[in-house]
Amino acid sequence: MVKSYRPETLDELLEIINMEDTNIFAGGTDLMIRKRQWQGAERRFDKSVVFINQISELRGIKEFEDRIEIGTTTSHREICDSNLPEYIKCVYRKMGNPPIRNMATVGGNIVNSAKVADSLPLLYCLEAKVKLESKGGERTIAIEKFILDKYKTDIKKNEVLTKIIIPKINVIDYSYRKVGQRKASILSKVSVLLIRTDNDIRISIGAVNPIVIRDKEIEIFFVETSDVEGTLIKYKNIMKGEDDNRSSRRYREKIASNILLDFLRGE
Numbered sequence: 001m002v003k004s005y006r007p008e009t010l011d012e013l014l015e016i017i018n019m020e021d022t023n024i025f026a027g028g029t030d031l032m033i034r035k036r037q038w039q040g041a042e043r044r045f046d047k048s049v050v051f052i053n054q055i056s057e058l059r060g061i062k063e064f065e066d067r068i069e070i071g072t073t074t075s076h077r078e079i080c081d082s083n084l085p086e087y088i089k090c091v092y093r094k095m096g097n098p099p100i101r102n103m104a105t106v107g108g109n110i111v112n113s114a115k116v117a118d119s120l121p122l123l124y125c126l127e128a129k130v131k132l133e134s135k136g137g138e139r140t141i142a143i144e145k146f147i148l149d150k151y152k153t154d155i156k157k158n159e160v161l162t163k164i165i166i167p168k169i170n171v172i173d174y175s176y177r178k179v180g181q182r183k184a185s186i187l188s189k190v191s192v193l194l195i196r197t198d199n200d201i202r203i204s205i206g207a208v209n210p211i212v213i214r215d216k217e218i219e220i221f222f223v224e225t226s227d228v229e230g231t232l233i234k235y236k237n238i239m240k241g242e243d244d245n246r247s248s249r250r251y252r253e254k255i256a257s258n259i260l261l262d263f264l265r266g267e
């Protein structure tokens with residue numbers, strides 16, 4: 001029989017997930033969609049469910065001299081209402097709609113690892129790390145090592161993502177564009193983020209390939225040559241998407257290229 005757990009502390013949570021293979025339930029905004037059967041029917045959970053939103057140790061934003069740490073169950077709304085820099089908040093502000101942003105968590109978006117997860121291009125650009133904890137220990141790994149494929153991460157059955165660590169950088173300016181079917185409550189067809197720091201340019205493209213496109217060699221090529229057309233060709237060569245329900249590969253790649261062209265020209 002499927003059970004449900006509601007631990008009050010991280011230690012209790014680690015005990016439970018060490019004993020049993022479970023579904024970790026944060027905001028539930030992805031999980032409730034993935035576990036649906038048909039209109040009106042109850043969700044089908046085949047494993048016990050552990051609710052984690054009430055664990056205070058897993059929530060909140062802390063700033064240090066060199067980094068920002070965001071607890072996994074911090075909601076998208078809490079990010080939007082925080083004092084974090086605009087280049088972080090602008091991404092979360094465009095996700096979902098007000099009720100979804102109230103429930104949806106920062107960690108849930110990462111662990112779900114959808115091709116269209118909007119926080120991932122941001123976290124790749126910021127070279128964020130995720131901290132994973134289990135009863136046996138803890139590890140901190142780079143976001144691009146954690147995300148293995150669409151809907152696939154490096155998390156183990158007895159681990160929970162506890163926080164996201166973002167190194168502080170000196171951002172000079174940034175450009176972000178998300179394209180979808182409507183203006184609100186949409187999943188991305190394409191998203192592009194360009195961040196200019198005092199010593200580099202970082203570019204991420206979301207929702208085109210199964211995982212985020214970020215290529216440091218192309219970024220360096222652009223900084224050294226300022227060759228807009230050459231840079232664009234290099235990005236086009238690594239776009240390897242596929243058609244899906246939301247749009248065709250051709251459409252995604254065309255729109256991503258147009259946005260990139262604008263950003264590279266500084267428009």
Ligand SMILES: Cc1cc2nc3c(=O)[nH]c(=O)nc-3n(C[C@H](O)[C@H](O)[C@H](O)COP(=O)(O)OP(=O)(O)OC[C@H]3O[C@@H](n4cnc5c(N)ncnc54)[C@H](O)[C@@H]3O)c2cc1C
Nearest residue numbers: 024026027028029030031095096104105108109117118161
């Ligand atoms: C109407 C609607 C609009 C949406 N719009 C957007 C959008 O614009 N952009 C976008 O990117 N997404 C969007 N989403 C998807 C979703 O809201 C986000 O991905 C959200 O961040 C998921 O967080 P959650 O807390 O609800 O995750 P949950 O549904 O609770 O969990 C998602 C997955 O992550 C696992 N998990 C969660 N937290 C942890 C943890 N700490 N450790 C280990 N595993 C964990 C769960 O077991 C599950 O597999 C939308 C969803 C809906 C329903």
